[in-house]
Amino acid sequence: MNTQDLIKQQITTHSVVLYMKGTPESPQCGFSAHAIKILNACGVNNLFTIDVLANPEIRQGIKEYSNWPTVPQIYINGNFIGGSDIATEMYENGELQELLQK
Amino acid sequence: MITSEDIKSYIEAALLCELVRIEGDDGHHFNATIVSAEFRGQSTVQQHQLVYRALGDKMKQEIHALSIKTLTPEQWLGKNF
Numbered sequence: 001m002n003t004q005d006l007i008k009q010q011i012t013t014h015s016v017v018l019y020m021k022g023t024p025e026s027p028q029c030g031f032s033a034h035a036i037k038i039l040n041a042c043g044v045n046n047l048f049t050i051d052v053l054a055n056p057e058i059r060q061g062i063k064e065y066s067n068w069p070t071v072p073q074i075y076i077n078g079n080f081i082g083g084s085d086i087a088t089e090m091y092e093n094g095e096l097q098e099l100l101q102k
Numbered sequence: 103m104i105t106s107e108d109i110k111s112y113i114e115a116a117l118l119c120e121l122v123r124i125e126g127d128d129g130h131h132f133n134a135t136i137v138s139a140e141f142r143g144q145s146t147v148q149q150h151q152l153v154y155r156a157l158g159d160k161m162k163q164e165i166h167a168l169s170i171k172t173l174t175p176e177q178w179l180g181k182n183f
Contacts, residue, residue, distance in 0.1 A: 031167065068147075069154050069161040070168075085169055086146050 003061035011075040014048035016100065019062050019073045021053050028053060031084040035072040038084070038091050042100050076100060103129035104164045109157070116156030120175050130166040137178040146172065 001009070011017050016039065022028030024036050024047070039047055052059035052071050063069055066080045074081040076099050081087065090096035106124035109132055113122050119138045126132035134153070141149045149172035154161055161168070173181070 029167075067151060069157075080147065082147050082150065085171070086150065089146060 003057045004065060007058065007061055007065045010048070010050065012078045014046070015077055016044050016047050017075040018047060018049045019052055019058070019071050019075075020049055021051070021071055023051055024049055029071075031070075032072045034084045035074060035087055038087050038096070039074070042091065042097050044100060077102065104160070105129070106132055109134065109160075109165065109168070112158075112160060113153060113156045116158075117152060121178065131169075132165065132167070133169045133171075135171045135173070137173045137175055139175055141172050141174045142176075 018032075018035055018039065020027060020029075020032035020035060022032055027033035027036060036049075050058060052062065059071065062071065062073055066073055068080065068083070070083055072083055074083070074087055081090070081096075081099070087096060090099070106126055109124045110122045113119065113134070113136060117136070117138055118140055119136055121135070121137040123135040124132055125134075136153060138152075140152060144152070150170050153170055153172065157165065157168075
């Protein structure tokens, strides 16, 4: 399976997916840590994370998949939501919680 | 080393902006506030993609962390930042 197909499979077989640097227990970047914090605050308990530092092909592929140059990247129900800035904004205005309830 | 002035000029060269404010002086971490009429009718993801497109390869190599806040002129007038 090529990287783009693999990404597609990951985001469609899990309802909430986070591509991040490091792991939820040990994030390797402040933005990734922040994304985890926000998803936790929303009560997400089925989060699927991929450590891009351990997967160089996905690290490159995910940027192409979403046309978005940075990690973290959040996907909900197969749709690209954004990085930590957008997640913060959506959390503050309640959009993120709403999206996660669907 | 990249400066906030560099980032400002890259964005302004590719995007018609009413305001670009870049904060950060360590050469790696920056906060951007950008007001542009081009953001009208776009989702936040699309607005940020316009900014990333303006920065092009700089985003991949030189800029380590950029926090972006995008606003339409109407949103800018309605808020105090």
